[in-house]
Amino acid sequence: MKVFAFLAEPASYTVDRNLRVYVPMGIDYCYLLGDSEAKNTGGEGKKDVLADLSKWRQWCYMRRVLKEYDTVIFNGYTGLSFFMLFVLNVWYSKSIGIDSDTQYREPVGLFKRWIKRMYLSIVFGNKHIYGLAGGSYTHKDLFRKFGMAQERVLLMPMVVDNVHFDNKEYKQKKTDIMRFVYVGRLIECKNIDFMIRAFLVYHQKYANSELHIVGKGTLDEMLKNRYASCGSIFWDGPKYGNDLLDVYRQNHVLVLPSTYEPWGLVVNEAMSAGMPVLVSNEVGAHYDLVDGNDTGFVFDAYDEQALVNVMEQISSVDTYKKCSDNAYKFMHNYWNYSLYRRCLEEFINKTA
Numbered sequence: 001m002k003v004f005a006f007l008a009e010p011a012s013y014t015v016d017r018n019l020r021v022y023v024p025m026g027i028d029y030c031y032l033l034g035d036s037e038a039k040n041t042g043g044e045g046k047k048d049v050l051a052d053l054s055k056w057r058q059w060c061y062m063r064r065v066l067k068e069y070d071t072v073i074f075n076g077y078t079g080l081s082f083f084m085l086f087v088l089n090v091w092y093s094k095s096i097g098i099d100s101d102t103q104y105r106e107p108v109g110l111f112k113r114w115i116k117r118m119y120l121s122i123v124f125g126n127k128h129i130y131g132l133a134g135g136s137y138t139h140k141d142l143f144r145k146f147g148m149a150q151e152r153v154l155l156m157p158m159v160v161d162n163v164h165f166d167n168k169e170y171k172q173k174k175t176d177i178m179r180f181v182y183v184g185r186l187i188e189c190k191n192i193d194f195m196i197r198a199f200l201v202y203h204q205k206y207a208n209s210e211l212h213i214v215g216k217g218t219l220d221e222m223l224k225n226r227y228a229s230c231g232s233i234f235w236d237g238p239k240y241g242n243d244l245l246d247v248y249r250q251n252h253v254l255v256l257p258s259t260y261e262p263w264g265l266v267v268n269e270a271m272s273a274g275m276p277v278l279v280s281n282e283v284g285a286h287y288d289l290v291d292g293n294d295t296g297f298v299f300d301a302y303d304e305q306a307l308v309n310v311m312e313q314i315s316s317v318d319t320y321k322k323c324s325d326n327a328y329k330f331m332h333n334y335w336n337y338s339l340y341r342r343c344l345e346e347f348i349n350k351t352a
Contacts, residue, residue: 004030008075101134166332194302196211
């Protein structure tokens with residue numbers, strides 16, 4: 001069984017996954033885009049980039065893949081590249097797995113809703129198309145609710161290299177000063193201002209606490225100016241590589257307050273380092289990584305007091321240690337590359 005994958009871009013977590021799973025399994029792949037802010041091609045070598053080719057050469061490239069390979073994995077289900085692959089497959093009838101971390105959401109506008117449902121019902125209703133969902137719940141709902149048969153919807157978990165983020169000394173962290181940390185872009189949908197306001201309310205009661213904000217973005221200067229007088233808030237800038245590992249080792253609790261977050265791989269990273277997580281109910285990862293696992297807490301993305309409440313809960317030493325231990329064990333014992341490989345093998349065997 002020969003498998004080929006069209007991957008979005010060479011982000012660090014993608015390359016790590018490829019080297020640990022795809023390459024050992026003999027899966028060939030290319031990238032749709034050639035650049036990523038967190039690009040990491042170490043050990044991977046030069047890979048084809050579809051965006052570097054003309055539209056005609058892309059068409060020829062995909063036709064060759066469909067001729068030579070038995071099964072194809074494609075990241076996403078929109079855009080001209082996917083449409084070209086889908087149309088070509090009318091002649092080749094190969095199994096195509098759509099790899100997606102998108103949660104099920106109905107568009108607000110009636111026209112957009114109609115267009116989306118019509119398009120996805122055609123794509124997802126095709127018997128050769130499989131849904132490879134990044135999570136077990138709303139991510140699978142995306143495929144099911146837009147017309148894909150249950151037997152063609154499979155889990156393909158969103159994972160990172162847990163060993164890379166491993167902090168075996170997480171139990172030795174001192175909690176005399178509770179350090180909350182946000183890691184990500186400073187943009188509107190990340191809900192940073194909401195998080196800061198909630199933290200400042202919490203800080204009035206728990207003075208021995210800090211909020212560290214790691215990242216950069218369009219709201220950077222505005223937020224820094226607005227909260228310049230707050231000595232308990234630290235703007236640490238973007239961090240990569242070993243500097244990012246230090247972020248997870250030096251802080252205690254990750255906060256991800258997004259109003260829109262298909263998954264949120266920083267949750268995986270923090271939990272792999274033994275950190276409890278506080279995530280909003282809009283963060284896709286919460287269904288699989290937090291709910292029912294005692295690895296942290298979920299709060300309403302639009303209710304500041306809800307975030308204040310879970311900050312107070314995680315400040316209990318016993319609760320913090322329990323969630324920290326559970327987070328570490330869950331990632332290293334279950335939600336890892338071994339799980340990903342088993343899911344990938346299930347998909348390949350199903351299409352054989």
